[in-house]
Amino acid sequence: xxxxxxxxAHDLTDLLRAGDATSREITAAHLARARxxxxxxxxxxxxxxxxxxxxxxxxxxxxxxxxxxxPEAVAALHPLLGIPVGxxxxxxxxxxxxTAGSRILEGYRAPFDSHVTERLRAAGAVSLGKTNMDExxxxxxxxxxxFGPTANPWDLERIPGGSSGGSAAAVAAYQTPLAIGTDTGxxxxxxxxxxxxxxxxxxxxxxxxxxxxxxASSLDQVGPFGRDARDAAALLHAVSGRDERDSTSAPxxxxxxxxxxxxxxxxxxxxxxxxxxxxxxxxxxxxxxxxVAARVREAAAALEQAGAIVEEVSLPHTDYxxxxxxxxxxxxxxxxxxxxxxxxYGHSVxxxxxxxxxxxxxxxxxxxxxxxRRIMLGTYALSAGYYDAFYLKAMKVRTLIxxxxxxxxxxxxxxxxxxxxxxxxxxxxxxxxxxxxxxLADACTLPVNMAGLPGMxxxxxxxxxxxxxxxxxxxxxxxxxxxxxxxAYEGLTAGEAWRSVRPRDLETLREPGLPTPAExxxxx
Amino acid sequence: MAxxxxxxxxxxxxxxxxxxTPDELDRLQGEMNHILDQYxxxxxxxxxxxxxxxxxxxxxxILRDDVARPSMPPEAVLANAPERDGDxxxxxxxxxxx
Numbered sequence: 001x002x003x004x005x006x007x008x009a010h011d012l013t014d015l016l017r018a019g020d021a022t023s024r025e026i027t028a029a030h031l032a033r034a035r036x037x038x039x040x041x042x043x044x045x046x047x048x049x050x051x052x053x054x055x056x057x058x059x060x061x062x063x064x065x066x067x068x069x070x071p072e073a074v075a076a077l078h079p080l081l082g083i084p085v086g087x088x089x090x091x092x093x094x095x096x097x098x099t100a101g102s103r104i105l106e107g108y109r110a111p112f113d114s115h116v117t118e119r120l121r122a123a124g125a126v127s128l129g130k131t132n133m134d135e136x137x138x139x140x141x142x143x144x145x146x147f148g149p150t151a152n153p154w155d156l157e158r159i160p161g162g163s164s165g166g167s168a169a170a171v172a173a174y175q176t177p178l179a180i181g182t183d184t185g186x187x188x189x190x191x192x193x194x195x196x197x198x199x200x201x202x203x204x205x206x207x208x209x210x211x212x213x214x215x216a217s218s219l220d221q222v223g224p225f226g227r228d229a230r231d232a233a234a235l236l237h238a239v240s241g242r243d244e245r246d247s248t249s250a251p252x253x254x255x256x257x258x259x260x261x262x263x264x265x266x267x268x269x270x271x272x273x274x275x276x277x278x279x280x281x282x283x284x285x286x287x288x289x290x291x292v293a294a295r296v297r298e299a300a301a302a303l304e305q306a307g308a309i310v311e312e313v314s315l316p317h318t319d320y321x322x323x324x325x326x327x328x329x330x331x332x333x334x335x336x337x338x339x340x341x342x343x344x345y346g347h348s349v350x351x352x353x354x355x356x357x358x359x360x361x362x363x364x365x366x367x368x369x370x371x372x373r374r375i376m377l378g379t380y381a382l383s384a385g386y387y388d389a390f391y392l393k394a395m396k397v398r399t400l401i402x403x404x405x406x407x408x409x410x411x412x413x414x415x416x417x418x419x420x421x422x423x424x425x426x427x428x429x430x431x432x433x434x435x436x437x438x439x440l441a442d443a444c445t446l447p448v449n450m451a452g453l454p455g456m457x458x459x460x461x462x463x464x465x466x467x468x469x470x471x472x473x474x475x476x477x478x479x480x481x482x483x484x485x486x487x488a489y490e491g492l493t494a495g496e497a498w499r500s501v502r503p504r505d506l507e508t509l510r511e512p513g514l515p516t517p518a519e520x521x522x523x524x
Numbered sequence: 525m526a527x528x529x530x531x532x533x534x535x536x537x538x539x540x541x542x543x544x545t546p547d548e549l550d551r552l553q554g555e556m557n558h559i560l561d562q563y564x565x566x567x568x569x570x571x572x573x574x575x576x577x578x579x580x581x582x583x584x585x586i587l588r589d590d591v592a593r594p595s596m597p598p599e600a601v602l603a604n605a606p607e608r609d610g611d612x613x614x615x616x617x618x619x620x621x622x
Contacts, residue, residue, distance in 0.1 A: 111596060112600075251586070320565060322562065327566075341541075343606070356541070360541055361543050364544055380528070397569060398580075399577040476580075
């Protein structure tokens with residue numbers, strides 16, 4: 001029998017519907033692979049076999065009941081029925097852990113389901129467990145997880161990107177076909193690029209954040225990872241839509257097109273003819289790896305060859321994205337993270353002295369170094385006398401960044417194509433000593449969050465054996481267009497040799513006695 | 525931009541209710557000043573007549589119907605409490621004396 005873990009979610013759906021596999025078998029295969037390969041990868045903070053198996057059985061029962069009812073009932077089922085999904089460990093699942101990668105939430109049990117959890121349950125997806133992440137989603141390498149880093153299946157000596165590095169690595173290592181991440185400055189797109197998979201940060205307001213641990217509330221969005229465009233689109237479809245418990249969740253219809261991307265490569269590729277793409281010159285930043293720039297330019301050339309119009313464009317305020325983001329995000333984080341006071345839940349120190357002493361000890365002991373750095377920056381930026389110089393200034397620059405993009409949509413561009421990140425996955429420890437070097441890894445993704453736009457990363461080849469991501473950026477609510485473009489690009493490049501290259505260390509992960517990523521990082 | 529002194533860093537840490545060790549304060553002073561240097565680039569932009577953007581999607585105020593719904597049971601709310609007394613959280617005393 002085929003190894004079920006090597007299949008995409010849409011192939012698994014076909015098998016399920018044809019009666020050639022059960023969700024229980026599919027789930028068991030992924031649980032077994034995750035258990036057998038995670039020692040050297042550490043993509044997961046928790047795997048819940050019991051819960052996953054119960055959800056798989058429930059999915060099989062739903063499918064059987066729909067079959068008994070007739071073909072219409074089967075057609076009405078969501079394609080994710082019975083399909084395994086990993087959840088970044090900041091998504092609340094009632095009764096389960098939700099650490100956000102932090103000691104301060106160790107032992108905490110979520111008292112309710114997030115909106116995303118509810119939607120996945122309604123679709124009948126199977127939750128395998130919780131994936132590793134940078135603490136409170138602050139980081140670009142997953143090295144800031146309080147529970148140790150995740151490795152990259154392409155090279156176990158390297159980081160998988162971050163902050164949703166566990167979700168990206170798990171999908172790339174075939175431990176799960178799908179995973180949920182969040183993206184505040186690039187935390188879905190950058191790890192998708194580093195791990196050679198597909199991920200999208202939807203338009204701000206597309207997915208409700210109810211039950212998702214908050215980082216920076218004017219920037220945070222939830223989104224999917226998959227190994228191809230169709231899979232990521234189906235997962236986005238399942239979790240999108242208005243939820244009155246998140247007042248920023250928008251009453252915008254979820255496009256059914258997300259479930260109707262062409263199965264045929266040739267058919268998908270025909271969409272490209274006559275489309276207009278902008279290639280922003282500012283995204284080819286100083287110090288960019290030449291192999292990355294080359295792959296992205298080749299991808300643009302492939303689109304052009306297929307009949308698209310690709311024009312060099314300018315987003316003149318791109319260079320100000322980093323500085324303005326690193327005011328807005330820490331400011332909002334310092335406010336959001338004020339709730340961790342050790343009174344209602346989480347790590348708590350009592351008896352240190354007066355109540356202030358208890359707060360100082362609780363927070364000083366519970367947060368890791370990157371989180372402390374951001375809280376300090378944000379508190380300073382919002383403190384008396386500095387608001388105008390920092391936060392207000394950054395919000396004005398945000399207007400300029402947004403207007404740069406608006407001009408391109410007004411000029412009729414269907415999407416922007418750009419690098420997702422200036423480089424490929426780096427070695428453990430390489431950027432830990434210099435926070436600004438780490439922040440620069442997100443230079444190409446931060447402006448998209450500042451403007452609230454949908455941004456996607458799709459694999460576009462290898463540089464020195466490591467994956468490169470092509471970023472597709474669209475106008476608000478244009479996710480369906482981005483997925484059409486991504487699917488078309490997959491169709492155009494279906495025959496390319498790099499498409500069939502699998503992560504180099506995929507099989508290594510099964511070897512007994514491998515060092516853990518924490519041990520590798522410690523030795524680095 | 526003026527650089528942060530050690531006393532500034534201690535003041536911000538107190539505002540943020542972060543208990544930091546002397547080593548952490550030393551390291552943060554250097555790192556924060558390095559990061560603040562990056563912010564200086566924003567001064568190049570004339571933003572006097574640019575309105576700030578606080579939220580990016582053009583949503584008007586959305587009102588929901590004022591209907592009563594069940595809230596979480598007290599047991600679920602208190603399940604994570606570091607310290608509880610019946611149906612109440614035990615909080616550190618904020619007033620002096622016993």
